[in-house]
Amino acid sequence: MTDTTHACPARSAEPLAYPFWTSEGLGLHPEYERLRDLPLTRVRLPYGEDAWLAIRLEDVRAVLSDPRFSLSEAVERDHPRIGPLPRTSNGLLGLDGPDHARLRALLAKEFTARRMEPKRERIHQIADTLLDRMEEKGPPADLIEDYALPLPMTLISELIGVPEADHPIVWKWVELVSSSHPDPAVIREHATEFFTQLHGWVEARRREPADDLLSALVRAQEEGAITGEELTALLNELLIGGFVTTTNQIGNFFSLLLLPGADGQDLLADLRADPGLIPKAVEEMLRYVPLLNGLTLPRYASEDVELGGVLVRAGEAIVVSQAAANRDPGIFPSPERLVLDRTRAAHISFGHGAHYCLGAHLARLELQIGLERVLTRMPALRLSVPEDQLRWRSKEFFTGLRALPVTW
Template sequence: MTDSRQVTARPYPFAAPDRLNLDPHYARLRRDEPLIRVRLPFGEEAWLATRYADVRVVLGDARFSRAAGVGRDQPRTMPRQPDLGMLAMDPPDHTRLRRLVAKAFTARRVEQLRSRAQEIADGLVDEMIEAGPPADLVERFATPLPIQVICELLGVPFADRDNFHTWSEAIVSTTSLSPEQIQEYMQSLWGYIGELVAIRRVEPIDDLLGAMVRARDENEDRLTEQELVQLAAGLLAAGHETTVTQIPNFVYVLLDNPAELARLRADPALVPSAVEELLRFVPLGAASAFPRYATEDIELGGVLVRAGEPVLPAVGSANRDGTVFADPDRLDLGREANPHVGFGHGVHHCLGAQLARMELQVAIGTLVNRLPGLRLAVPEPEVPWKSGLLVRGPLALPVAW
């Protein structure tokens, strides 16, 4: 069994993100070296898990802890140590906070929002059609749709979207913002939420933020004021940021796979399975992040991970593991067995997974149905891509129809 004391760490990430292509190094690692020692641009050395089974263990086994990383020089691609709030907690603290908002994101509650999301999506497409092509799908559709949905769920004025969407970049920035800008944006976001909290105390409203304020004020041992503000800010940012990115990612992949897109247009009932397959196929993360720390010596992928050592789960690689997914590098919108880990696994499984699924289903279904001639309005090499962020995606996606 390999021991960390006998292994030289390799630089990671292996290369800069190439659009939505998964780095080919992962395929070789899954085959030959499923767990390797890596050194990121910042922080201590770590293990990188690349196989599906090992990634599931790291994400789901209580012996791998997020809270154990607090106060450590965690491996990361950004200069700063991010303040991740609930994402840096283990049960029972994590459970206490998650329970306060989990009811708002149940499958039943999310289904009640579907008709409103559909109304918003149709309205955005109406405006695109009226203005005529070309249009930037990121600006005209992918950004306002999830922002308006999370605003209405949480109780945040949609009119303030430009400000909080800008501030939210601080949560996903690696190098796109300076440490000073990140701190400024986070303070602005927290200050903004703090003002909304104060308003709820004077004018109670029946929305998620109002419910969180009541939970704080009526039972203070459940939620501190700082936890209230940071939890609400995290929900607002995370509740739109990744979906804003995934909508154009999914459209880009579909346009790059015309046979599968034609299949979807011919059979709209495939939309739910198409979304699951796109969640599996698209490597959203620019690199693996959010290490888990072993709380005891654990054998993983033929390697002895010692207590106190961090392990990075390579979710994008796990979702291409051929031992789990047949023909893993092929997009198959009708894939039946699809236990992907695109939303994570275990106690930190994405709180808003059901909301994101619904929004993505509405977005893709609406675009396929309403704009059957959807196509890129520029040559593919001219599509600009985001950089310096935890996530990858088009900065703009000019389309015509």
């Protein structure tokens, strides 16, 4: 805590336009490097109020774990955002404190390491089935459409209880809400279709319960543990967060491994020679890849808090860059290099504190097995197009490839 008369020279400066979009690929925008030795920076997103930006690992961890920085307050404010539509949520991403703990407790037991480890065999089976189809069809193939997308989507849909026939509806919805510039009219149109389908799944499980997460949530609603609005919000968050991040990361990881001249090129040879290195490689690539394009949901200070040499006053917004924190040179020596034997601080790609990613263990299994099966079964895998023909997502929430053409 700091005296509120403390002068803050950064506050009077014109806010920087944020986010700092990269043109393409997995590089981190050079603006972060310029800001590393400065206090927190004022930034202005395309919509909403100005905010502070934290990029050092110590500051980012503090924001994500300190209850004085409220995630739920953003729902009530004109919060900083890259799209015109404000965020509304009755799920985990719109709550703090006891209400957040109540909802998280319902889901956390379903995503523990103990519950997820038995899924290893099923992930292996899904991966092999997808690779069988690729081999039967023959090269070339799109590793995103044919593998990186259906692998985690199939698994999360099975865990929740979403019928396979409805997977395209889910993917269309997730693609739309993940875009940085969705048309509000288009959002409303597809929201009607998606949530009508979602309510149909709920009613089907109400009539005929099954051994899946959807049935557990319906049961919790009937017992009064959650409301109908909370059930809908949780299902929406689980579907969006349950596969789109892993889909993009599988593509990002293989781009690191396959692109000529990339740091991952030597790593590819190491992994082919010793698949036992894959868990370490996954952690290092999770650190290295700027998946969120520097964007996180904003938090609001509930009281004056000193952070990074700056006084963040009560009612002010703050955003953090997990991508920049993961390349903090004060924590990770040679942060721009992929190094398997890092022994210092862990990355922060799954978040930190009360909102740490529920599906972190599941994601790790999917990434590890997803890499291992391809490297084992397709040792000659390579790009089927020149690097300059790869199409990267531009100015969207998640960094990723639209397609990854490969041959073998």
